[in-house]
Amino acid sequence: MTAGTIAGAAVRAETELDVVLARKEIVADGVARLTFRSGDGGPLPSWEPGAHVDLLLAPGLVRQYSLCGDPADATTLRVAVLREPDGRGGSRHVHDRLAEGDTVRVRGPRNHFALVPAERYLFVAGGIGITPIVPMAAAVQAAGADWRLVYGGRTRSSMAFREELCDRYGDRVSVRPQDETGLLDLDALLGEPAPGTAVYCCGPEPLLAAVERACAHWPPGTLHTERFAPKAGADDGPREAFEVELAVSGLTLAVPPDRSILSVVEEAGVQVLSSCQEGTCGTCETVVLDGTPDHRDSLLTDEERAAGDTMMICVSRARSPRLVLEL
Incomplete structure (x- = not known):
């Protein structure tokens, strides 16, 4: 195994290492673990x-x-990947080309979807969005917390971990295949705010948007979501030129309307760790020392956006003429 720490945005350094694919198995229609x-x-x-x-x-x-394995197991890392025929090629590579015994470079882990202390938990998962919920359910069960999971999918056979979850947790888990029961009844599920409840949702964008609307009247901070695609309209807004001052590097750079902060900074020779370049993964999160960011990511909470302490420089811009970044 080779490993090393690589410097990225000043908020964090991350580890990259080589791992070996020990097992590849189909756990649902179109889903490989x-x-x-x-x-x-x-x-x-x-x-x-x-x-x-x-x-x-x-x-x-x-x-x-x-990650969908057991955090206590330091010998393995597990993920589950849905084949997306109309995707950008990552899932096709995993399903068609990646084989047991292959070496893969892994970066991270990182966590923008962490469990917060709460009296009770409501998990809402759609399709492959079940993957981060699997270890969450195990953690809250082990802690003796009150919780339930509502799990939607196209069909039963497409719902990874369905049998495992039902066998392990019984009636805490409600399985709702769309071809049998229709769309999740979010009005019934989220119509009345339940004080002390943390709501966690992961799944396709229509589900996430619907849950956000349904939770709009719940207490602030109740809902926690994770996206692996940009939120609809996240990058809307004016595209004006502005300056960024890099406090560590001593550079001041112009960011034109048609370019990102990330691309300008990298062109100037400043190394920044980045990955998705869509504002969803959090890799390029950068400390803001001065100025007002125009947040266009799909990751930060409303409270984090209001604080303006960090920003995702792959997509976000500036509301002030200049930003000072810790780069």
């Missing part, structure tokens, strides 16, 4: 429920996948 082990038997990075990793599948092909 990958189990990675270190090449030399050494321990793998620690993580907590909600974390995801980058898989560096090929040059220019980096994708983020939620």
Whole structure:
């Protein structure tokens, strides 16, 4: 196993390491579960429920996948990947080309979907969005918390981990295949706010948007979501030129309307760790020392946006003429 720490945005340095695909198995229609082990038997990075990793599948092909194994097991990392025929090629590479015994470069883990302390938990998962929920359910069950999971999918056979979850947790898990029961009844599920409840949702964008609307009258901070595609309209807004001052590097750079901060900074020779370049993974999160960001990511909470302490420089811009960044 080779590993090293690479410097990125000043908020964080991350670890990259080579792992071996020890097992590849189909766990539902179109869903492959990958189990990675270190090449030399050494321990793998620690993580907590909600974390995801980058898989560096090929040059220019980096994708983020939620970890769905056991955080207490330092010998393996597990992810589940849905084949997306109309996707950008990552899932096709995993399903068609990645084989047991192959070495894959992994970056992370990182976690923008962590469990918060709460009296009770409501998990809402759609399709492959079940992956980060699997270790979350195990964690809250072990802690003796009150919780339930509502799990929707196209068909029963397409719903990964369905039998495992039902066998392990019984009636805490409600399985709702769309071809049998229709869309999830979010009005019944979320119509009345339940004080002390943390709501976690992961799944396709229509589900996430519907849950956000349904939770609009719940207390602030109740809903926690994770996206692996940009939120609809996230990058809307004016595209004016502005300046960025890099406090560590001592550079002041002009960002034109048609370019991102990330591309301008990289062109100037400043190394910044990045991955999705869509504002969803959090890799390029950068500390803001002065100025007002125009947040266009699909990751930060409303409270984090209002604070303006960090920003995703792959997509976000500036509301002030100049930003000062810790780069």
